[in-house]
Amino acid sequence: MGLFDRLASWLGLKKKEVHVLCLGLDNSGKTTIINKLKPANAQTQDIVPTIGFSIEKFKTSSLSFTVFDMSGQGRYRNLWEHYYKEGQAIIFVIDSSDKLRMVVAKEELETLLNHADIKHRRIPILFFANKMDLRDSLSSVKVSQLLCLENIKDKPWHICASDGLKGEGLQEGVDWLQDQIQAMKT
Amino acid sequence: MSSSSDSSREGESSKWLDAHYDPVAGLNSLSSCIALADLHGDGEYKMVVGDLGSGPYNMKLKVFKGTSLLSENALLDMPTAVVAFLMDQNEPRTPAVAVASGPFIFVYKNLRPYFKFTLPALEVNALEKEVWDQAKEDRIDPLTLKEMLEGIRDKAEIPLSVRSLRFLMLDPQEMDAFVNTYKQVPLKRQTVITCMATLKKNMADEDAVCCLVIGTESGEIFILDPEAFTILTRVSLPSVPTLLDVNGQYDIEYRVTVACRNGNVYILRRDSKRPKYSIELSAQVVGLVRVQKNIIIGTSQETLHGYSQKGKRLWTVTLPASIMTMSLLEHKSRSIQAVLVGLKNLEVHLYRDKNLLSVISTPDIVTSLCFGRYGREDDTLIMTTKGGGLIIKILKRTAQFEEKDTSSGPPIGQSIKLNVPKKTKLYVDQTLRERENAVAMHRVFQMDLYRLRLNAARAYVKALDASLTPVSSTMQEPLTLNAIVQGIGPRFKLILNLQNTSQNRPSMQLLISFLYDERLYQLKPAFFKVPLLVPGLNYPIETFIDCCSDKGISDIIKVFVLKEGKSTPLITAHISMPVSEGLVAA
Numbered sequence: 001m002g003l004f005d006r007l008a009s010w011l012g013l014k015k016k017e018v019h020v021l022c023l024g025l026d027n028s029g030k031t032t033i034i035n036k037l038k039p040a041n042a043q044t045q046d047i048v049p050t051i052g053f054s055i056e057k058f059k060t061s062s063l064s065f066t067v068f069d070m071s072g073q074g075r076y077r078n079l080w081e082h083y084y085k086e087g088q089a090i091i092f093v094i095d096s097s098d099k100l101r102m103v104v105a106k107e108e109l110e111t112l113l114n115h116a117d118i119k120h121r122r123i124p125i126l127f128f129a130n131k132m133d134l135r136d137s138l139s140s141v142k143v144s145q146l147l148c149l150e151n152i153k154d155k156p157w158h159i160c161a162s163d164g165l166k167g168e169g170l171q172e173g174v175d176w177l178q179d180q181i182q183a184m185k186t
Numbered sequence: 187m188s189s190s191s192d193s194s195r196e197g198e199s200s201k202w203l204d205a206h207y208d209p210v211a212g213l214n215s216l217s218s219c220i221a222l223a224d225l226h227g228d229g230e231y232k233m234v235v236g237d238l239g240s241g242p243y244n245m246k247l248k249v250f251k252g253t254s255l256l257s258e259n260a261l262l263d264m265p266t267a268v269v270a271f272l273m274d275q276n277e278p279r280t281p282a283v284a285v286a287s288g289p290f291i292f293v294y295k296n297l298r299p300y301f302k303f304t305l306p307a308l309e310v311n312a313l314e315k316e317v318w319d320q321a322k323e324d325r326i327d328p329l330t331l332k333e334m335l336e337g338i339r340d341k342a343e344i345p346l347s348v349r350s351l352r353f354l355m356l357d358p359q360e361m362d363a364f365v366n367t368y369k370q371v372p373l374k375r376q377t378v379i380t381c382m383a384t385l386k387k388n389m390a391d392e393d394a395v396c397c398l399v400i401g402t403e404s405g406e407i408f409i410l411d412p413e414a415f416t417i418l419t420r421v422s423l424p425s426v427p428t429l430l431d432v433n434g435q436y437d438i439e440y441r442v443t444v445a446c447r448n449g450n451v452y453i454l455r456r457d458s459k460r461p462k463y464s465i466e467l468s469a470q471v472v473g474l475v476r477v478q479k480n481i482i483i484g485t486s487q488e489t490l491h492g493y494s495q496k497g498k499r500l501w502t503v504t505l506p507a508s509i510m511t512m513s514l515l516e517h518k519s520r521s522i523q524a525v526l527v528g529l530k531n532l533e534v535h536l537y538r539d540k541n542l543l544s545v546i547s548t549p550d551i552v553t554s555l556c557f558g559r560y561g562r563e564d565d566t567l568i569m570t571t572k573g574g575g576l577i578i579k580i581l582k583r584t585a586q587f588e589e590k591d592t593s594s595g596p597p598i599g600q601s602i603k604l605n606v607p608k609k610t611k612l613y614v615d616q617t618l619r620e621r622e623n624a625v626a627m628h629r630v631f632q633m634d635l636y637r638l639r640l641n642a643a644r645a646y647v648k649a650l651d652a653s654l655t656p657v658s659s660t661m662q663e664p665l666t667l668n669a670i671v672q673g674i675g676p677r678f679k680l681i682l683n684l685q686n687t688s689q690n691r692p693s694m695q696l697l698i699s700f701l702y703d704e705r706l707y708q709l710k711p712a713f714f715k716v717p718l719l720v721p722g723l724n725y726p727i728e729t730f731i732d733c734c735s736d737k738g739i740s741d742i743i744k745v746f747v748l749k750e751g752k753s754t755p756l757i758t759a760h761i762s763m764p765v766s767e768g769l770v771a772a
Binding site for chain 2 (some may be wrong): 027075100101108
């Protein structure tokens, strides 16, 4: 059974490949989260600020994700919109300990949602309220309030608190994302 | 944290994001006392604020990280300037914080006190020193000491030390104690730091080593070596510097622009022992910012001037309110340089050259402004308000500053309609009648005018003969008189205001007499003398009138001002008495 199953997945589910955009401000933990989602032997040890963007792949039980890990630095943020067309889902990472730049994150989110390539597509958005381990971090409820997530009516979204270093909360988020993508495909 | 934008202007809310507003942050600071620096070398910029505290207490060096206070250090004296600068080439490149207060510069590294620099003492007056030496050996008593010091103060060219000036202020009974306390301490004269800035030593890089440039109360500019804290350059100025702006590099070429208390701005260059250029302004300088090659000066007369670096005026802008503070906005990624001006009318204006780019409304008067990298955001504007609040705004990535002139379109006066009255048919008919009967109208009017003149002259001569007028303009006795009646009766108060209107001739020997119906009114003294009337002064003379009729009748009372020895009155006033309401009611 195991062999057949593996063969089936190798032949059939291989096609279920999903392109995901990973967005967020610089220093929010995008690369760390993506790295943590990869299998243990493929993880890198030291993570440096992303220049431009990088393409990463990871698999869940039924889907294969291709992630565009974008750089969040101010000067690279105008690159984001070039990849909106390809994105079938969005992972938006927020540094929940950076209260000062919450407005910047909100602003970037608004620009993202109002972009022509995103506005009329019903694509799932997963928010990670990252850096939950820090002492002065905000709760995921507070983060969703500050970002006015309740105003997103036409897209399925989900926010989960995460700790990118330990990997806490990531699985929950990815499971939700997988469910949403499968629900949309059927 | 306020995420909702409260600014009413649509254009402004599209440029700035309200990151943080804390109205009770308790920050009393000035633009010169705020610095942004990557204190721990982790890429997260902190804000260092020299808090002036409330009055002479609670002066603190506060460090903010994000929206919260990271640390606090107590300061001994009022901070006049705070700068962050790199002292050495050591790794990691963590900047030191220099706080100028009094005659000292306190240098903090890793937020711990590290070094204290003291300004060199000034020369002491030799005579003063001698006098204090004598006091030390008890050869003179405090009173002689005071006399001698006063003598020195009046003629010496080197001013007295603070100790002598304090001594001269004291009361005689406090002098003994003061002399006994301080006579053993050697006499010295100190100056204090008024302003401080940094100057790159030999590289223009962001992380280059910086020299400190300080201005002192003694009217001097010092440039200090960053590592050894020795004085590299010392320049004298004609007045006390208050605001500094420095650019260039110490080893190559630099310019120091200094605004002084005498309302002048001086420009110093490398190797110049005295100011190279001087800009004279008609008002005190309240803000000085260099934008590229121009110097922008804000004055206390609500104006903003742009000067070239050789001191030539390029433009002037009049502002709607007085300037509270000024600062430079440098948008590095788009290489925009502009001036932020905090105004008293709760606005912060952004000027590029003389064009107003943007207006930010603030909930309180902004007293200090600082734009730069804070936290992880490059374009952050930090403002502290008069009430001690802290406002942080972030410039949007997509914000566009379009060049637009402040005076757009024709002046408002052009669109106001003039209030010209309308003419009706009545007016047109009247003009027709005038056209037809012009000759008759003219004749009749002229005839009437002759009659009017005759009657007026007759009445005037009659009044002059009887001296009925209340103003006399004769050369001998120029007087004016007016009378006021107060009260509702039966007792009235009569106030006669008598004034001599001549240049320099006092009136003497005048009398006042009343003429009235004795059945109706009673005046206690109906005839009295007037005091000497000094020219120009108003003499109120009061008497009481009692109404003795119970029928509710009123009559006229006449007042005569007479010259002693003459029977014709000089001036006369007629007072129509009101009906006595007291008796009517009774």
